[in-house]
Amino acid sequence: MKLEAKNVNFFYGDFHALKDINMKIESNTVTAFIGPSGCGKSTFLRLFNRMNDLIADTHLDGECMLGDTNIYDKSISVDELRKTVGMVFQKPNPFPKSIFENVAYGLRINGERSKSVIEDTVETSLRQAALWEEVKDKLKKSAYALSGGQQQRLCIARALAVNPSVILMDEPASALDPISTSKIEELIFELKNHYTVVIVTHNMQQAARVSDKTGFFMLGELIEYDDTKKIFLNPEKEQTQNYITGRFG
Amino acid sequence: MFRKKKNKFFEILIEWMLRLSGSATTIIILLISIFLFTEGWGLFKSSTVEKGYVLCINKENKIKNLTPEQIKEIFDGNITSWKEVGGDDIPIEPMRMDEVIGMFSEEEIGSDFEHLPERLSDVTAEHKGILGFFPEQFIDIKFKGKVLPAETISPKDYFGGKEWFPTATPAAQFGILPLLLGTLWVSLGAILLALPFGLAVAIYLAELANPTVRKILKPVIELLAGIPSVVYGFFGLIVIVPMIRNVFNLPVGETALAGSIVLAIMALPTIITVAEDSMRNTPLAMKESSLALGATHWQTIYHVIIPYASSGIMAAVVLGIGRAIGETMAVLMVTGNAAVIPHTFTEPVRTIPATIAAELGEASVGSVQYQALFMLGAILFILTLIISIWAEVIRKEPHAE
Ligand SMILES: Nc1ncnc2c1ncn2[C@@H]1O[C@H](COP(=O)(O)OP(=O)(O)O)[C@@H](O)[C@H]1O
Ligand SMILES: [Mg+2]
Numbered sequence: 143m144k145l146e147a148k149n150v151n152f153f154y155g156d157f158h159a160l161k162d163i164n165m166k167i168e169s170n171t172v173t174a175f176i177g178p179s180g181c182g183k184s185t186f187l188r189l190f191n192r193m194n195d196l197i198a199d200t201h202l203d204g205e206c207m208l209g210d211t212n213i214y215d216k217s218i219s220v221d222e223l224r225k226t227v228g229m230v231f232q233k234p235n236p237f238p239k240s241i242f243e244n245v246a247y248g249l250r251i252n253g254e255r256s257k258s259v260i261e262d263t264v265e266t267s268l269r270q271a272a273l274w275e276e277v278k279d280k281l282k283k284s285a286y287a288l289s290g291g292q293q294q295r296l297c298i299a300r301a302l303a304v305n306p307s308v309i310l311m312d313e314p315a316s317a318l319d320p321i322s323t324s325k326i327e328e329l330i331f332e333l334k335n336h337y338t339v340v341i342v343t344h345n346m347q348q349a350a351r352v353s354d355k356t357g358f359f360m361l362g363e364l365i366e367y368d369d370t371k372k373i374f375l376n377p378e379k380e381q382t383q384n385y386i387t388g389r390f391g
Numbered sequence: 392m393f394r395k396k397k398n399k400f401f402e403i404l405i406e407w408m409l410r411l412s413g414s415a416t417t418i419i420i421l422l423i424s425i426f427l428f429t430e431g432w433g434l435f436k437s438s439t440v441e442k443g444y445v446l447c448i449n450k451e452n453k454i455k456n457l458t459p460e461q462i463k464e465i466f467d468g469n470i471t472s473w474k475e476v477g478g479d480d481i482p483i484e485p486m487r488m489d490e491v492i493g494m495f496s497e498e499e500i501g502s503d504f505e506h507l508p509e510r511l512s513d514v515t516a517e518h519k520g521i522l523g524f525f526p527e528q529f530i531d532i533k534f535k536g537k538v539l540p541a542e543t544i545s546p547k548d549y550f551g552g553k554e555w556f557p558t559a560t561p562a563a564q565f566g567i568l569p570l571l572l573g574t575l576w577v578s579l580g581a582i583l584l585a586l587p588f589g590l591a592v593a594i595y596l597a598e599l600a601n602p603t604v605r606k607i608l609k610p611v612i613e614l615l616a617g618i619p620s621v622v623y624g625f626f627g628l629i630v631i632v633p634m635i636r637n638v639f640n641l642p643v644g645e646t647a648l649a650g651s652i653v654l655a656i657m658a659l660p661t662i663i664t665v666a667e668d669s670m671r672n673t674p675l676a677m678k679e680s681s682l683a684l685g686a687t688h689w690q691t692i693y694h695v696i697i698p699y700a701s702s703g704i705m706a707a708v709v710l711g712i713g714r715a716i717g718e719t720m721a722v723l724m725v726t727g728n729a730a731v732i733p734h735t736f737t738e739p740v741r742t743i744p745a746t747i748a749a750e751l752g753e754a755s756v757g758s759v760q761y762q763a764l765f766m767l768g769a770i771l772f773i774l775t776l777i778i779s780i781w782a783e784v785i786r787k788e789p790h791a792e
Contacts (some may be wrong), residue, residue: 196679198602221685224683231679231683235674239693240699
């Protein structure tokens, strides 16, 4: 499903964290957000599953659209929204449960009782997250027995199990080693066949490798948003040029 | 350049002082427990019958010995035939010295009781069913009855005995079962009441209360833990005891339930504080990932926060039990203090700490009762020790399954 931000301004108390942002994200694409740390990438990403609602004393102006609905409309159920818009966090954060139960969690809270449905979904999700072969013999083991990279793929599987249409990823590979990172990148590439993927990254090669479109943020503003190729080869703005060539300061 | 500095001396001194105070604490605790046991241990060397007295029976009586409980039942008139204690079918005639003296004239006894041994001997020989309880000094070599061998109080009588009458004659009863069960019973009730309540408040404070409410409520609750227990006892006596009497339509309101309620109120601050702390320790990432999967706030509390905090919650409960088991004053004031084995929550009970507090003042130093009370102290010490270790073990349990 496609996402859209219309004239989005976001405040932490008095602090103006996002300034007048407009952006359209097409479905079944991978979109990357890049920019220096503290520029508002995470804040913007978390608007789309209303994770910022959890932070006290924040305020949003403007509209965030998922398809044709404004997700900040009063009639929207936040829980239902988050089932459609899944999220993977920077640090792998599996629950202190077994591998199987981590993936089954979303189904169980949805009231799914059927054992076979749960088992099938867990397997499918783990396969999609390219983890099945590694864990199929130890599903009952604690998720903490897995390596960091495996844990992150487990978190991806966990998000996929609730059958979302959008997946938000906030620096999903920044805590991982290069091999795990490339596995996650391959996975992101696969996922866009079925999902709309938005990924925050501080790694520009990563953005260049996996994304179709890239948005460059600075100090709460969306400086430039275009095809990834264009952003990296021929950006319009000087700030973008400086940032991607590392001449940022 | 790399020479040691002089003022290191103070660091070393302080380090040693700290070490010393650490070991001093350990030694003191050790000494207390040793003290409790040595003072109490004499109990198992004491005679079942009051000091200076003996029990006598007729020569033809085949009875070899009597337990403290049987002796008491006989003198209370609850056992009336020797058959009930393993002898012949003859009625028992319990007799104290006073009764014997009453049977004779002053001359027959002698002004200095000089003929009393003879009289006691005669009476014992004449009455087939007699169980005489006589001072040892008036039993001489020519005594024509049998003196029952002096038995010491056995651990079985102490731990398994169902009656606690420490001042009963001729045989005091030191069965701690009613006290032990009373303690556990009141504590169990307290935990059953305090756990759901404490958990609810902890969840409210950790997850639902807005920060201002929390900021006010938390210190208030912590303050409650510091109120002297006698105040809680007062509150229990004036509010809870009459309430229980009215609600359950009882003759007296001083019951196990009253004790449990007061203890529950007293244990609540500990349970709330510890449980709330452990819930707040649930990593934000864990909560966020649950919410991001579409779980509601309640589902997150139920499926993530409580399981994550479960070891802390268990520790809170155990600490609460610890407080309940050792609590003295408040319980003494509201439970009615009847040393009977509890069957319901609406009857009076008596706990170990309450017994010690109520009786230690009257027991003369070194007496059997005194020793029995110290033994109770030692048992209480072990109970609380077990509970503390248990709480410690639970707290250290890893979170991952
Ligand atoms: N919970 C918060 N409360 C107040 N300010 C915040 C909070 N989270 C982020 N900010 C501020 O908002 C700005 C954007 O943060 P963030 O979106 O995390 O940046 P990025 O992900 O691009 O590094 C930063 O200046 C940060 O200090
Ligand atoms: Mg960020």
